[in-house]
Amino acid sequence: MPATPTFPHIRQQIAGVAVADIVADVGTPVYVYDAAKIVERIEDLAAFDVVRFAQKACSNLAVLDLCRRHGTLVDAVSGWEIRRALAAGYPDHGQPPPIVYTADIFDRESLDLVIQHQLHVNCGSPDMIDQLGDHLSGGEISLRVNPGFGHGHSQKTNTGGAQSKHGIWYEELSDCIERAAARGMAVTGLHMHIGSGTDLQHLSRVCDAMEQMARHVGSTLVSISAGGGLPVPYKEGEAYVDLDAYFQLWDATRKRLESGLEHGLRLEIEPGRYLTAESGYLISEIRAIKRMGGNLFYLLDAGFNDLARPILYGAYHPMSLAPADGSQDRPMQAVVVGGPLCESGDIFTQEEGGFVSSRTLPKAEVGDYLVIGGAGAYGAVMASNYNSKPLAPEVLITHGATHVIRRRQTFEELIAAERILPE
Numbered sequence: 001m002p003a004t005p006t007f008p009h010i011r012q013q014i015a016g017v018a019v020a021d022i023v024a025d026v027g028t029p030v031y032v033y034d035a036a037k038i039v040e041r042i043e044d045l046a047a048f049d050v051v052r053f054a055q056k057a058c059s060n061l062a063v064l065d066l067c068r069r070h071g072t073l074v075d076a077v078s079g080w081e082i083r084r085a086l087a088a089g090y091p092d093h094g095q096p097p098p099i100v101y102t103a104d105i106f107d108r109e110s111l112d113l114v115i116q117h118q119l120h121v122n123c124g125s126p127d128m129i130d131q132l133g134d135h136l137s138g139g140e141i142s143l144r145v146n147p148g149f150g151h152g153h154s155q156k157t158n159t160g161g162a163q164s165k166h167g168i169w170y171e172e173l174s175d176c177i178e179r180a181a182a183r184g185m186a187v188t189g190l191h192m193h194i195g196s197g198t199d200l201q202h203l204s205r206v207c208d209a210m211e212q213m214a215r216h217v218g219s220t221l222v223s224i225s226a227g228g229g230l231p232v233p234y235k236e237g238e239a240y241v242d243l244d245a246y247f248q249l250w251d252a253t254r255k256r257l258e259s260g261l262e263h264g265l266r267l268e269i270e271p272g273r274y275l276t277a278e279s280g281y282l283i284s285e286i287r288a289i290k291r292m293g294g295n296l297f298y299l300l301d302a303g304f305n306d307l308a309r310p311i312l313y314g315a316y317h318p319m320s321l322a323p324a325d326g327s328q329d330r331p332m333q334a335v336v337v338g339g340p341l342c343e344s345g346d347i348f349t350q351e352e353g354g355f356v357s358s359r360t361l362p363k364a365e366v367g368d369y370l371v372i373g374g375a376g377a378y379g380a381v382m383a384s385n386y387n388s389k390p391l392a393p394e395v396l397i398t399h400g401a402t403h404v405i406r407r408r409q410t411f412e413e414l415i416a417a418e419r420i421l422p423e
């Protein structure tokens with residue numbers, strides 16, 4: 001792995017396939033994933049006993065199937081994520097559990113599915129222990145603990161501390177172990193996820209908290225999970241995390257805990273972004289170029305209905321131009337990049353708080369394609385139908401071949417569940 005990735009200004013190809021060919025096949029906007037990059041990222045984490053894909057990052061069935069075939073297990077945070085995992089071929093039974101339901105509530109459907117398939121549950125609220133206990137006699141559960149601190153790339157992705165709704169407050173751990181025992185359930189797993197897109201320094205603090213909590217649980221414990229949160233570089237100059245150092249910290253924690261036990265402890269990691277972010281691109285067409293006072297705007301046919309991260313978090317995504325005339329070189333200029341939606345916040349170059357910023361990109365013509373990188377995690381999965389825009393298609397590239405893994409939504413599908421009242 002290089003120390004830092006490079007993001008080209010001009011990009012005519014994705015994983016060996018011409019952007020123009022993809023567009024000719026499926027049009028724009030379109031999400032494209034490079035399967036080899038996902039596999040590479042899975043392999044980066046091979047030192048961990050279990051890589052459990054947080055499918056919320058990119059849950060297309062073909063992506064789940066790819067992850068499954070490369071040995072990852074899967075996390076589900078909703079009833080329908082359970083159904084996706086099953087539809088992608090994950091078995092409901094096995095050791096370690098192939099599918100784990102991790103959430104802070106059971107809605108009625110997820111509880112039914114968990115019971116029906118007897119899935120392992122990682123409980124994020126004390127009520128979940130009771131609700132599960134009402135339906136099961138005995139069994140094993142994990143507890144997701146909020147260690148009292150957290151950190152994310154944005155305050156909205158910080159999942160620890162007293163302002164977060166996630167997990168069981170660390171001071172209530174003993175109480176929850178007793179609650180479970182009263183229902184005949186053993187706590188066999190502990191899990192901590194302090195936030196998404198955090199950094200090594202914050203992630204490392206989790207090891208100490210985990211060690212303390214694990215000692216409370218004692219001999220029933222068979223697995224500890226480091227959660228997700230591994231960052232990826234989105235900007236020129238940003239570096240990859242030192243995965244070896246991260247693994248060593250967790251492995252040392254695991255070994256210290258094992259020394260007080262008569263059995264081994266499984267070490268899990270639960271990445272979402274790390275596995276898929278860099279594999280994904282959103283290709284759009286530039287449909288208008290206009291000046292507003294001192295700002296030059298490129299307006300795309302993709303908006304925050306397709307990729308919501310900039311408007312939600314002020315997230316930065318790398319951008320490249322694929323000139324329609326095939327040119328490999330264009331002069332650079334500062335531009336603001338926006339989408340088609342009837343809402344002024346529909347800007348891809350913005351900072352947290354909604355402040356519009358500019359980006360230095362190659363000079364473009366209407367009809368050129370803009371390729372937004374780092375879009376494989378929390379891209380397609382967070383898309384909406386705002387302004388009655390259809391959900392974009394998704395394409396997976398494997399060994400230089402393109403496969404449409406989701407076709408563009410049709411107008412008929414968009415309105416299928418609606419009806420006009422009779423007069």
Ligand code: LLP
Nearest residue numbers: 054193196197228229230270271272273378
């Ligand atoms: N495990 C749990 C329990 C989680 O809540 C999450 C993310 C993950 C794992 C995976 O985190 P990752 O490795 O991807 O950082 N929409 C936001 C991210 C929200 C993440 C929610 N939970 C974004 O676009 O940055």
